[in-house]
Amino acid sequence: SKIVDVSRVVDSSKIKQLIVIGIGGSSLGTKALLGAIPSSSVKVTFLENIEKEMPELLSENYSEVLVNVVSKSGDTFETLTNLDKLLAKYPQLKDRIIITTAHPEKFEGYAKEYFLPIPPQVSGRYSVFTPVGLFPLSLTGFNILSLLEGAMSARKDCLQEGSANPALVLAVVQYFHYIKKRTIDVNFFFHPTLELLGKWNNQIVAESLGKNGKGLTPLVSIGTTDLHSMIQLFLDGPKDKFTEFVYCKKLLPKEDLPVIDGVKKSYENRKLPFISWEFDDLTEKSLGYYMQVKMISVVFLAKLMGVNAFDQPAVEEYKKYAKENS
Known part of the structure; x- marks a missing residue:
């Protein structure tokens, strides 16, 4: 129901271009499904690694473009960097952003109706059947x-x-x-x-x-x-x-x-x-x-x-060192 509510807010029927900003579990499931059953009505671009150049928009009509930022933690370095670079090039897209996260408090300046929740108990890599995957898929005509x-x-x-x-x-x-x-x-x-x-x-x-x-x-x-x-x-x-x-x-x-x-x-x-x-x-x-x-x-x-299927301690270790060095 939350996905439907957000889709109404952004008038999803007009969308011709979707830019998904996320990496790892925030994008891989969605990409896999759209790779298997591509959308014929919406151009989907994924920004995962930090991009040197931002994608070109298909239209100057910003109501036809939507950006979906996906980060469970709310502080994924690559995701936030790509978001900053996209808004630097297209500041008009600030009002065309939907944020999917478990930590909306980390995104200041966005109205609550522009957020979708990620259940905190669901690890990112298992989240394709949450709004992480379901929301962007729903915008492309994919039968969720x-x-x-x-x-x-x-x-x-x-x-x-x-x-x-x-x-x-x-x-x-x-x-x-x-x-x-x-x-x-x-x-x-x-x-x-x-x-x-x-x-x-x-x-x-x-x-x-x-x-x-x-x-x-x-x-x-x-x-x-x-x-x-x-x-x-x-x-x-x-x-x-x-x-x-x-x-x-x-x-x-x-x-x-x-x-x-x-x-x-x-x-x-x-x-x-x-x-x-x-x-x-x-x-x-x-x-x-x-x-x-x-x-x-x-x-x-x-x-x-005999291992925990849901944590990723080594990943968190490198992220810690990366933050210290940035």
Whole structure:
């Protein structure tokens, strides 16, 4: 309801350009979903790393432009720097900014109706189903209700016991291979539109599990391109990998399907561990299901490894030193 209220305040029906300022968990989930199902009506630009030049506006009519600043802490250095640089170039955008944060008190000079909350108990990397992802997605025509329907369906399945629980099965299988020293988690996506799902997964896996000398190293590959570069290593290199093949047959030319089957047959012949995620169709609902299962499976896996899935102490350490040196 808060998202709907804010959308009315900014008259979202007129928006033709959306600039999202955020980094890490504040942007990766949204980017992944829009990479898989792009918007045809709104141009979306993400400002993540500190940009030397600010993007050009499509229109001098500022009512057609909206800026969404996303920072759970309210003091993310890259995000605040990009916001300052954007307003230095386009001061008229000051009244076209919606701020998504858990700490609105850190943003002075903005009316309360221009804020969206991030639940304080939700870690940033798990926040795609909060206003962090839902608000910018809603402005692009993305069906967020179907996305949440898929996520809720996954949540229901992930409360089941034993083999009926897809997240638990994935976590147990990965943990089995982890203790066998297979610590590289290869996510092999057979379509370039799915690549950003891999970038999102990188953060979920790396930040949630990489603690106290433990963890998995996530790696993203894209088929069929990487069959001509990485597959030699995957098939005949060190046996330290667990692979997840992810694809949707409806996205692929028919000529790719026997190639995928051939790759999996090679893995079987060499007794290399893998699983397959096959989407019946690439929709908001199926993506919501996939992302929810992945997040819950990482939480289960963290429990098996004996680490906290929700903190990031090493990240906070470097941020502390960066602030001291800035």
